[in-house]
Amino acid sequence: MALDLVPLWAVILAFGVFMYVLLDGFDxxxxxxxxxxxxxxxxxxMLRTVAPIWDFNETWLVLGGVGLFAAFPLAFAIVIPAVYxxxxxxLIGLVFRGVAFEFRHLSERPHHWDRSFFAGSLVATxxxxxxxxxFVQGLEVQGRAYVGGSLGWLTPFAILTGAGLIAGxxxxxxxxxxxxxxGELQQWARIKARQFAIGVAAFxxxxxxxxxxxxxxxxxxxxxxxxxxxxxxxxxxxxxxxVLLWRSxxxxxxxxxxxxxxxIFAMAYxxxxxxxxxxxxxxxxxxxxxxxxxxxxxxxxxxxxxxLPIVLGYTVYSYWVFRGKxxxxxxxx
Numbered sequence: 001m002a003l004d005l006v007p008l009w010a011v012i013l014a015f016g017v018f019m020y021v022l023l024d025g026f027d028x029x030x031x032x033x034x035x036x037x038x039x040x041x042x043x044x045x046m047l048r049t050v051a052p053i054w055d056f057n058e059t060w061l062v063l064g065g066v067g068l069f070a071a072f073p074l075a076f077a078i079v080i081p082a083v084y085x086x087x088x089x090x091l092i093g094l095v096f097r098g099v100a101f102e103f104r105h106l107s108e109r110p111h112h113w114d115r116s117f118f119a120g121s122l123v124a125t126x127x128x129x130x131x132x133x134x135f136v137q138g139l140e141v142q143g144r145a146y147v148g149g150s151l152g153w154l155t156p157f158a159i160l161t162g163a164g165l166i167a168g169x170x171x172x173x174x175x176x177x178x179x180x181x182x183g184e185l186q187q188w189a190r191i192k193a194r195q196f197a198i199g200v201a202a203f204x205x206x207x208x209x210x211x212x213x214x215x216x217x218x219x220x221x222x223x224x225x226x227x228x229x230x231x232x233x234x235x236x237x238x239x240x241x242x243v244l245l246w247r248s249x250x251x252x253x254x255x256x257x258x259x260x261x262x263x264i265f266a267m268a269y270x271x272x273x274x275x276x277x278x279x280x281x282x283x284x285x286x287x288x289x290x291x292x293x294x295x296x297x298x299x300x301x302x303x304x305x306x307x308l309p310i311v312l313g314y315t316v317y318s319y320w321v322f323r324g325k326x327x328x329x330x331x332x333x
Contacts, residue, residue, distance in 0.1 A: 005297040006287050009071035010278075012304060016067055018269055020060035022172075022262055023315070027054045029173020031097055031121020032166055033192060034114060042185050043114060045326070047101065049180040052322045054101065058094065059311055070300050074144060074290040075280040082139045082146045083131045083153050090127035096120030125169050126162040133161030136272070137214060141284045157210060164203030168265065171196035175258040178249070180326050190249050193257060197245055200264065204238065211275075217283050218275045231274050238267040 027050050037043045069076045080087065097120030104113030130153055137157050140148035174196055177189035212219035222231060241263045248256035278286040291297065 003294075003298070005294065005301055006071075006291045008301065009067065009291070009297060010280075010287050012308065013064060013067040013071065014273065016060050016063035018266075019315075020057065020064060021269070022265060023060060024057040025169045025265065026050075026172035026176040026258075027057050028097075028121045028125045029169035029171065029176065031117050031173075032125060032170045033173050033177075033189075034118040034121065036192065038184070038188060040110070042188070044105075045181060045185055046177060047104075049177065049326045051101075053318055055098070056315070056318070059315075063308075063311070067304075071292055071297055072280055072287065072290045073292055074285060078139060078141060078144070078146045078281050078285070078290075079135065082148055083134050085150065086127040086130040086134070086153055090124045090131070093120040093122070093124030093127060097124065122166065125166050129162030129165030130158045132165065133158030135282060136161070136211065136276075138282045139284070141281065157214060160203070160206065160210070164200070164207065167196050167199035167203055171200050172258075172261050172265070175245075175261045179255055179258045182325055182327065186254075190257075193249050193261075194246065197242065197249075197261075201242055204268070208235070215283070221275055231271065234267050234271045234274070238264060238271075241267065 030046050030050055034043060034046065037046060068079070097117050100113040100117035100120060104110045104117065107113055133155070134153040137155060139146055140152060146152075171193060174189045174193035178186055178193060181189065212222050222228070241260050245257055245260035245264070248260060276282050278288070280287050280290050292300075
């Protein structure tokens with residue numbers, strides 16, 4: 001009997017997306033905060049905190065996209081047309097912010113590039129939230145094709161999710177600055193982190209009410225059945241993490257706010273997984289229905305099992321090398 005590789009590919013795909021959200025989340029959050037920075041010197045300092053590590057965070061986005069295409073081609077064929085425009089806007093935003101990041105220090109008018117960096121980060125973040133909201137609310141599928149139209153993603157719930165992700169990435173970015181900076185910039189980041197924490201808490205509350213009202217499948221899982229025992233610890237842990245985040249920001253801690261913010265994202269991710277698993281095209285096809293043939297999965301998993309530890313090891317090593325505070329006046333370019 002052939003080995004069932006679907007659970008393994010589901011873990012690889014989920015892990016890749018989760019790593020992207022965490023690592024590129026605070027990176028994009030720096031861009032979201034860029035327009036509110038006190039001055040040009042502070043913006044330069046903010047970029048120095050991510051300069052050595054920002055450009056390989058998108059590796060995990062590539063892994064997630066390629067993993068979906070290779071291991072679950074039916075899901076790729078349905079989901080991507082449903083969110084084609086948000087993905088296009090996201091890629092354009094990532095290009096804008098990448099070019100701005102590299103060229104602003106070479107320009108005689110860096111404020112133009114500063115605006116591009118902020119706009120690109122904002123568009124990319126909002127587009128990712130739109131994709132998430134569209135995925136959660138479900139896709140219009142007939143047979144094995146998406147039939148919802150090119151603007152099916154433009155819904156109030158998806159727009160709310162986009163705004164919520166802006167607040168979430170802003171929180172991660174502010175907590176990253178608390179971790180990596182000192183002095184006045186760190187104090188400014190603490191204030192912004194508390195403001196974004198309020199926004200994230202409000203978003204979590206709204207989504208927690210809206211989602212079960214919108215989707216009966218999620219309502220059944222949240223309020224009955226065996227999934228109840230897995231789900232209910234999530235809001236309790238999330239609430240505790242919000243308390244820890246708030247107290248650590250007020251108490252002058254440096255690392256705790258960032259890891260508490262990461263924990264909040266992890267709980268949101270876990271709650272999403274419990275709510276929709278094993279669906280990969282909500283709420284039509286599960287992982288096994290959308291999976292590639294066993295031979296294709298077995299062929300692809302060989303290379304993936306070789307490359308994934310390298311990417312993960314390089315990520316850990318890079319963050320270890322560039323650990324510690326980034327002080328004013330230091331440079332990377």
